[in-house]
Amino acid sequence: xxxxxxxxxxxxxxxxxxxxxxxxxxxxxxxxxxxxxxxxxxxxxxxxxxxxxxxxxxxxxxxxxxxxxxxxxxxxxxxx
Amino acid sequence: xxxxxxxxxxxxxxxxxxxxxxxxxxxxxxxxxxxxxxxxxxxxxxxxxxxxxxxxxxxxxxxxxxxxxxxxxxxxxxxxxxxxxxxxxxxxxxxxxxxxxxxxxxxxxxxxxxxxxxxxxxxxxxxxxxxxxx
Numbered sequence: 201x202x203x204x205x206x207x208x209x210x211x212x213x214x215x216x217x218x219x220x221x222x223x224x225x226x227x228x229x230x231x232x233x234x235x236x237x238x239x240x241x242x243x244x245x246x247x248x249x250x251x252x253x254x255x256x257x258x259x260x261x262x263x264x265x266x267x268x269x270x271x272x273x274x275x276x277x278x279x280x
Numbered sequence: 281x282x283x284x285x286x287x288x289x290x291x292x293x294x295x296x297x298x299x300x301x302x303x304x305x306x307x308x309x310x311x312x313x314x315x316x317x318x319x320x321x322x323x324x325x326x327x328x329x330x331x332x333x334x335x336x337x338x339x340x341x342x343x344x345x346x347x348x349x350x351x352x353x354x355x356x357x358x359x360x361x362x363x364x365x366x367x368x369x370x371x372x373x374x375x376x377x378x379x380x381x382x383x384x385x386x387x388x389x390x391x392x393x394x395x396x397x398x399x400x401x402x403x404x405x406x407x408x409x410x411x412x413x414x
Contacts (some may be wrong), residue, residue, distance in 0.1 A: 241281065248281065
């Protein structure tokens with residue numbers, strides 16, 4: 201998309217594209233780029249939230265054994 | 281986000297934390313307690329030794345070994361759990377009855393039978409060694 205923006209700039213400067221059309225196209229591309237950025241941040245935030253809730257869960261289990269009476273060979277906690 | 285990520289990582293990887301984790305191939309994690317490792321190694325080893333000697337079925341494999349088989353970095357996970365593990369067949373202070381080489385190299389959980397190992401090494405059956413072959 202950045203390449204497309206450069207092409208639009210070239211076209212506007214060379215007169216192949218009107219400044220009005222160039223501005224509209226650039227605005228649309230800019231909006232799309234920002235939405236990708238927001239989506240990326242949202243994914244990072246959700247990943248952090250997942251990790252934080254895992255850590256909270258593990259700390260809340262402090263002192264508790266991970267195995268059970270029916271299985272004495274060590275448990276663990278799967279987080280998926 | 282970067283700062284939060286670093287702060288969270290410090291908590292996750294705190295060397296004094298009760299729980300440690302193994303990163304899994306599917307993106308999940310397996311959390312285990314270092315102080316309970318003796319159960320998956322020592323206690324399970326003793327139970328299997330008895331079962332193998334009696335030719336009985338072993339108890340089900342501890343989840344820790346399943347997690348190592350599914351780990352993103354099996355060798356790293358094994359090193360975290362049991363440093364110097366490559367000597368498991370000759371270092372007798374390591375009580376383990378799963379083939380760790382196969383677990384790490386192939387991601388396969390294969391039982392290792394110490395009773396058969398000793399029988400092969402000595403050329404005698406367990407019953408002969410115990411004087412019960414008459």
